[in-house]
Amino acid sequence: MNNMQGMKYFTDASLWGALTSHRMMFVYTLILTASLLILMVLFIVRTARATHEREEEKKRGKERRRFSRLAELDERKPREVRQSYDDSVSLKQLCENFRSYSANELGLYYDIDVMRAFVASLSVTRLVIMQGISGTGKTSLAYAFGKFIGNSAVIVPVQPSWKDRSDLLGYYNEFTGVFTETELLYRLYEAAGSDNVCVLVLDEMNIARVEYYFAEFLSLLELPDPASRKIEVISDTRPNDPKRFDHGKLLIPQNVWFVGTANNDDSTLAISDKVYDRAMVIELDRRAQSFGAPKTPVTPVSRTYLESLFASARAEYSLGSAMKAKIEEFDRILTDVMQLTFGNRIMRQAEQFVPVFVACGGTENAAVDLIMSKKVLRKLETQNPVFVKSKAESLLGELDRIFGAGALPQCESAIARFIGA
DSSP: OHHHHHHHHHHHHHHHHHHHHHHHHHHHHHHHHHHHHHHHHHHHHHHHHHHHHHHHHHHHTOOOOSOHHHHHHHHSOGGGTOOOOOTTOOHHHHHHHHHHHHHHHHOOOOOHHHHHHHHHHHTTOSEEEEEESTTSSHHHHHHHHHHHTTSOOEEEEOOTTOOSTHHHHEEEETTTTEEEEOHHHHHHHHHTTSOBOEEEEEETGGGSOHHHHTHHHHHHHTOSOGGGOEEESOSSOOTTSOTTEETTEEEOOTTEEEEEEEEOSTTSOOOOHHHHHHSEEEEEOSOOOOOOOOOOOOOOOBHHHHHHHHHHHHHHSOOOHHHHHHHHHHHHHHHHHHSOOOHHHHHHHHHHHHHHHHHTTOOHHHHHHHHHHHHTGGGGGGSOHHHHHHHHHHHHHHHHHHHOTTSOHHHHHHHHHHHTO
């Protein structure tokens, strides 16, 4: 009897436990279902509210802007970007004052021909490459020029991973709906609203491949019509995009110059002929000696006035026919002896560079020496060194015969170093 009662008790307890478990499951299911329904209702309400707000914003023309910093520039008043210019200085005074300002105000010392070469290079191309060993003042020169003209240069440190224009200009974030605007993009856009001379420095430009990340700029800056130099920033358009955009493209302003600094060491990549041919190159292989300089004020010049000085220099100091004949004769010798020619582009650059260098206070020989050594004889480095060494002495003799012994010291040095190689 006791056993029967025990079994009955056990059975009743089991049934009660199962019933209680089912009730609890039902309650939990009910709570979970109710919670999910509440969440769904909240989500629907929130989505509807957000959609309504976006529609209202669109109606009011207040849709969220993708380019917040550029939008701020659009809202500036004209007087906020104007600058008073000293449009009376000559090119010679500009170079001498720049040198004095760098020395007196910044403690930076350069040979006067470096200053002349820098200013004259601006007349030829929108890309100037300052190259040489580390610590010779390449970046500092561009920085000093920005200070001197009253419009500070932007220093953009190039990264090894850079591969395309988005590394320079920024990119659109699909998740946030905002375009990440770089400082370079900001300054490009800002420059379009003024006539200030604007210098953008690509610091250590050859730590990545220039012909990759700067490829589109290289092509556009070559176009003869400045109005065609439009770089794509974003592929689509929206009503509240920056006012100066044209279907997602930005016109590269004529008052912008790029200055690239390049170290010559094992940590950097070789710069291709495509880049060198389109740029002007200034070599800084040593630091200049310090010197006393008078206190010199900032000298802002407008882009319009600077280019008028360049035009006047070419009219007054055009490359002489005798010098042009010498260059062409040396070109024929390079073609015959070294199978090396420099083509029309470099001759055109020489015709632009030499007169401005002379107007800056330099000599025609010094200007030709600079452009021939950096633009033409640099190409010897890409040829077989054994072959170049075998021809170096005769080539040096022809250089002295055509231009005169000692007339082009940098060219002579560029050839002579192969003799002892």
